[in-house]
Amino acid sequence: MPRLVLLELFKLFRLRSVGLGLLAAFLLPFLWALAPGLKEVYGLVLASGWQVVALSLLAGMEFLFPFLVVMAASEALGSEVSQGTLKGLLLRPLPRSALLLAKLLALLLYPFVLLGASFLGGVVAGLPHGLGPFFGGTGLGEGGFAGTGLLTPKAALLELLRAHLLAGAVLLPLASLALLYGTLFLSTTASALAAVATLLLMRLLVAFPALVPFLLTTYLDLHLRPHAAGLGLPLLLIYTAGFALLAALVFERRDL
Template identity: 80%
Template sequence: MLRLFLWELDKLFHLRSVRLGLLVAFLLPFLWALAPGLKEVYGLVLVSGWQVVALGLLAGMEFLFPFLVVMAASEALGAEVSQGTLKTLLLRPFPRYSLLFAKLLAAFLYPFLLLLASFLGGVLAGLPHGLEGFFGGTGVGPGGFAGVGYLSPSGAFLELFRAHLLAGVVLLPMAALALLYATVFLSTTASALAAVATLLLMRLLVAFPALTPFLLTTYLDLHLRPQAAGVGLPLLLLYALGFGGLALLIFERKDL
């Protein structure tokens, strides 16, 4: 199984969308570090390089990172179908479900690699602003960018590390949902559009207050609300496992 996972991970990194996504995630913080209008538009004056790391995360999680994860997970199976290699793979001497399970594991790893690229890019982009302790906030901790007083380098690192981990968990259900739709439609474009449409529909369901605590979209900003992790983390993982398990079930029974 490990060999199959590494094989699928290698194929994932050969996808153009994945390599482009990692590059964009790495370069995004540099855009904010060099932006001349931060004060005029956002009322923010950078006082620490740690804030650059946070800006990359906050900007990416608005739309870019979820979109990149959905596209990668959709293409992981959709590319096999479009290239005609899926049926050949299914002739190999391993259970059918193991192929999709390996793709699911690779898709689950990709969000964390994407966020790691963003974190490293943010640290490099923030070097000119310094990575020492400062008076203010990282943007993902108490007080936002204003902070609540002096913040040490280790404190800033821990806040950002926690926020990136939580953001990775937020992206897991999206990867599983996109792969689920890929098993249904066997198309990269259709599965990506269906996943995005499902998330948009869930956002509309906030009009039903009784459903709000159980919606995936309620916790898309969990990286900014770590206090909600007690409820949000189990629910997000349940969504990821549920979507992934359903994808495995459909793939096992689907006539290809």
Template identity: 80%
Template sequence: MLRLFLFELYKLFRLRSVGLGLMAAFLLPFLWALAPGLKEVYGLVLASGWQVASLSLMAGMEFLFPFLVVMAASESLGSEVSQGTLKSLLLHPLPRARFVLAKLFAALLYPFVLLSASFLGSLLAGLPHGLGGFYGGTGLGAGGFAGVGYVSGWEALGEVIRAHLLAGCVLLPLAALALLYATLFLSTTASALAAVATLLLMRLLVAFPALTPFLLTTYLDLHLRPSAAGLGLPLLFVYALGFALLAALVFDRKDL
């Protein structure tokens, strides 16, 4: 299983969408570090490089990072179909469920690699603004960017790392959902659109207050609300596990 996972990981990171996604995640922080209109648009004057990391994460999690994860998970199976390699792979004496799970584990690792690229870019882009202590806030803790006083470099680092880890957990069920749709449609475009449409539909369900605490979309901003992790994290893992099991079941019974 380990060899299969490493093989799927190798194939995943050879995808063009993955390479472009990692490049975009790495370069995004430089956009915020050089943006001349932060004060006019956000009322923010950068006081620390840690704020660059926060801005990049918050902006990326609005749409870019979820979209990149959905595309990568969809293409991991869709590319096999479009290139005609899926049927030849399935001729090997390998259970279909194991094949899908190997792709799933690779897709679940990708969000953390993507966020690591963003974090690395943030550190480099934030160097001119300093990565030590400062008066203000990272935007990820109490008081937002205004903060509640002096923040040491280690405290800021802890807040930024915690937010990136929570964001990675938020992206896990999105990857599993996209792979589930990929097993249903065997198409990169169709599965990506279906995953995005599902998230948009879930957002509309906020009109039903009884459902709101159990919706996946309620916790897409968990990196900004770590206090909600007590319920949010277990629910995100349940969603990811449920989508993964359904993907394995569907693909095992799929007529190819």
């Protein structure tokens, strides 16, 4: 099984969408470091390089990072179908569930690699602004970017690491959902569109207040609300496992 997971990781990171996604995540912080309209849009004058890291996460999690994860998860199976390599894999004496689990584990690692690339790009882009103590906040802790006084590098780093880990957890069920649609449609485009449509539909369910605490979309901003992790984090993991189980059941019964 470990060798199969390594093989799937190798195939995943060879995908063009994954390579471009990692490059985009790394370069995004440089745009924020040079953006002339930060004061007008965010009311912010950069006081530290740590704020560049936070800005990249905040902007990326609005749309870019979820989209990149959904695309990678959709292409992981869709590319195998379009290239005709999936049937060859299924001819091996290997359970279908094992193959799908290996793909899933690779896909669940990708959000953290993507966010790691963004974090690294943010640190590099923020170097000219300094990474020492500063008066203000990271934008991800108490007081937002204004902060509550002097913030040490250690405190800033811990806030940013916590936010990135929570953001990674937010992206896990999106990868699992896109893989589920991949098993249903065996198409990259259809899987990605179905995953996005499902999220948009869930957003509309806010009209039913009793459902709101249990909706996946309620916790897509969990990295901004770490106090909600007590309920949000277990629910995100349940969604991830549930979508994965459904994907395994569908994949076992698909006629390929």
